[in-house]
Amino acid sequence: MQQALIAMSHSPLLEHTNPPEDVKAAVDAAFEQVRAFAKEFNPDLVVNFGPDHYNGFFYDLMPPFCVGYEAHGTGDYDSWAGPINVPTTEAEKLAQYIIDQDIDTAISRKMEVDHGAVQPMEIIFGGLDTVPVIPIFVNSVARPFTKVSRVRKFGQAVGEYFKDSDKKVLFIGSGGLSHDPPVPQIATATEAQRAMLTNGRNPTPEARAARQANTINTAIKFAAGEADIMDLNPEWDRAFLEVCRSGNVGGFDAYTADEMDAVAGHSSHEVRTWVAAYSALRACGEYEVNYEFYKPIKEYIAGFGVTTAVLKK
Numbered sequence: 297m298q299q300a301l302i303a304m305s306h307s308p309l310l311e312h313t314n315p316p317e318d319v320k321a322a323v324d325a326a327f328e329q330v331r332a333f334a335k336e337f338n339p340d341l342v343v344n345f346g347p348d349h350y351n352g353f354f355y356d357l358m359p360p361f362c363v364g365y366e367a368h369g370t371g372d373y374d375s376w377a378g379p380i381n382v383p384t385t386e387a388e389k390l391a392q393y394i395i396d397q398d399i400d401t402a403i404s405r406k407m408e409v410d411h412g413a414v415q416p417m418e419i420i421f422g423g424l425d426t427v428p429v430i431p432i433f434v435n436s437v438a439r440p441f442t443k444v445s446r447v448r449k450f451g452q453a454v455g456e457y458f459k460d461s462d463k464k465v466l467f468i469g470s471g472g473l474s475h476d477p478p479v480p481q482i483a484t485a486t487e488a489q490r491a492m493l494t495n496g497r498n499p500t501p502e503a504r505a506a507r508q509a510n511t512i513n514t515a516i517k518f519a520a521g522e523a524d525i526m527d528l529n530p531e532w533d534r535a536f537l538e539v540c541r542s543g544n545v546g547g548f549d550a551y552t553a554d555e556m557d558a559v560a561g562h563s564s565h566e567v568r569t570w571v572a573a574y575s576a577l578r579a580c581g582e583y584e585v586n587y588e589f590y591k592p593i594k595e596y597i598a599g600f601g602v603t604t605a606v607l608k609k
């Protein structure tokens with residue numbers, strides 16, 4: 297088996313809020329499951345499809361996709377700060393291959409990645425300086441969004457590149473499922489928020505602390521039924537997981553950004569990273585989802601999903 301997949305939610309609230317003990321234990325067990333899966337697969341390379349939350353990518357220049365040739369973590373919410381072990385030559389070849397398939401992608405020789413991209417790697421491998429990783433940004437928060445079919449084709453191109461590789465490649469998708477955390481949106485932003493969304497790189501420690509405190513307070517209120525954010529949508533989450541499980545990645549094409557905003561929250565677009573990862577795996581062959589965990593967890597502001605998949609023999 298040369299390719300495998302882990303697609304999972306992330307939340308910067310994991311260490312900051314307290315769901316009931318049984319929920320926390322169930323999430324810990326899911327994390328243990330993906331750690332064991334990754335250990336057994338023992339990848340030579342990870343291709344990490346991750347979103348960003350206005351820590352690395354801003355409205356001064358917002359690409360739909362970006363392949364990182366070199367990268368470092370921004371350290372928001374105490375996530376990975378510092379250099380990431382990126383195999384630059386392989387990343388360059390991958391980007392060229394994607395472009396040769398008529399799919400345009402940005403590239404970065406100094407990509408900044410936030411908690412949304414790095415949290416699964418931290419949970420699974422303990423950091424981003426161990427297994428080589430090509431980080432791929434998939435815009436999942438800043439309109440305008442590409443069609444989901446485009447994300448599928450992007451993922452497919454990535455998968456095709458690795459289909460006959462002699463390396464064992466683990467595709468990771470990080471984000472989702474339904475959720476509506478208090479990340480400002482350009483359409484409704486105040487002047488100060490517009491400035492942050494456009495030019496918020498390297499915030500002051502005070503600005504970062506204020507943003508994080510707001511998210512934590514919102515989560516606590518949300519769990520108490522008092523927050524002014526959209527509810528989680530377990531039905532929508534389960535339907536999305538069903539498409540993942542079906543192996544019919546064309547089924548992702550039916551999702552539209554407007555509908556997702558309306559029923560699953562303004563950060564549900566993070567499932568784009570799952571679409572890319574599952575489409576990459578599907579390009580390598582028929583797959584089966586061999587592990588699935590799901591719980592709507594208000595303390596994490598997340599319809600929290602964790603899945604692993606392998607190619608059929």
Ligand SMILES: O=C(O)/C=C/c1cccc(O)c1O
Binds near residue numbers: 412
């Ligand atoms: O970037 C932020 O401030 C908050 C991000 C967040 C909150 C809750 C769930 C998530 O998946 C997030 O990325």
Ligand SMILES: [Fe+2]
Binds near residue numbers: 306563566
């Ligand atoms: Fe997120």
